[in-house]
Amino acid sequence: MTTITDARALAARAEQIIPGGVNSATRAIGAPWVFTSAHGATVTDAQGKDYVDYHAAFGAILLGHGDERVASAVAEASRGLGLVGLGITELELRLAELVVDAIPSAEMTITTMSGSESVLQAVRLARGATGRPYIVKFQGCFHGSFDAVARNVISAPSRAYGWDPNSSGILDDALSHTLVAEFNDLDSVRELFALHGEQIAAVILEPVPHNVGALLPDQSFLEGLRAITRDNGALLIFDEVITGFRHALGGYQELCGITPDLTTFGKAMGNGFAVAGMAGSREAMGNFTPAGGSVMLAGTFNGNAASMAAAIATIETLKDPEVGFYDHVRALGDRMRSGMRTITADLGIPAVVTGIGSVFVTYFLEGEVRGYRDLMRNDDHAYATFHRRMTDAGFLMYPMALKRNHISLAHSEDDIDRTLEAAEQVLAGMKHDGEFGRGGRD
Secondary structure, three states: OOOOHHHHHHHHHHHOOHHHHHHHHHHHHOOOOEEEEEEEEEEEEOOOOOEOOOOOOHHHOOOOEOOOHHHHHHHHHHHHHHOOOOOOOOOHHHHHHHHHHOOOOOOEEEEEOHHHHHHHHHHHHHHHHHOOOEEEEOOOOOOOHHHHEEEEEOOOOOOOOOOOOOOOOOHHHHOOOOEEEEOOHHHHHHHHHHHHHHEEEEEEOOOOOOHHHOOOOHHHHHHHHHHHHHHHEEEEEEEOOOEEOOOOOOOOHHHOOOOOHHHOOOOOOOOOOEEEEEEEHHHOOOOOOHOOOOOOOOOOOOOOOOHHHHHHHHHHHHOOOOOHHHHHHHHHHHHHHHHHHHHHHHHHOOOOEEOOOOOEEEEOOOOOOOOOOOOOOOOHHHHHHHHHHHHHHOOOOOOOOOEEEEEEOOOHHHHHHHHHHHHHHHHHHHHHHOOOOOOOOO
């Protein structure tokens, strides 16, 4: 069996030939450094230690790791078709029909390989269709690595709402055409339209900003966005890369009854396989070059057989009433949130336990949480410490402030109850050690 020293040595080898030893910055969490297998709701590290997985590849795992229905469909498609890169396949058509049937805003749809690519297509389409340069996003919302939206996500208070690029190497001009508003605050949106109304191509948002945990939207806020964009000739884009398929088959738009012009989705639709997409009105989607428009649509791997098969198998499983996916994960989510509220209250720890459906989050702060300004009161040190200690106890939670946790079809009531027992011990230990009140937002 691999030892801690061996696992750390393997990670050190990776650091010599992979920047930082990982292929995405948020994969660097310290121990465990190396994972060797995943099945159901469990992942296993190089030392053979099992973890109940609530990270779920940032929410990409809906059915559980290695779901046989998905794996079998992918294997069959890979043997029979693989990658052609020309024309259309029956698998692509079948997935498109499932998406259009499921998502209220989807009259036409395309496939991509990642959420970032889907957002790129949506923003480019919005600008191409309207002939306008500006995009409005919200502080705290994350829309992938595409330059135009790579700003103002988890910003320090001194940089929030101002100039806060996610990365160096991005041209200022690309970022300066993206304006920043406050979630659940229609006045902040109205101010931007008053200044730039005829130049704003679209408003893009996570309908539930899960990249900072779980900010729950006011219904009036979403309705107001729909009215403002429609009145000003701008498009409304729902980024449902996380909320899509996880909270309802039709995404959060199915739950709230607001139909955007464009929707991006991915992450969970293939249960861990590389697949994503974008959908919208027939009028808007007709601006893509294959339909005779001027907005380029390209990508060799778009619609590849393995990805299509994974998505079809996942969506068909979600639709199956005998599987009962949504009832199962919602019940477990409610059980987790209720349990965490009881634990924090009994221990006298200031906390707001929130989330929706299969997502649960515990902010360490007092008062309501509606927008990013409220999150600047979060005790980031306590948040990260809680997740770190829960991971050490065998419950994998990403140890960075403002990150959510996910429940899959593979989780059980016993998993939730064991997690709550561990959480009570961890939080009691943190209180004893004086871990609360040591650090808010920087």
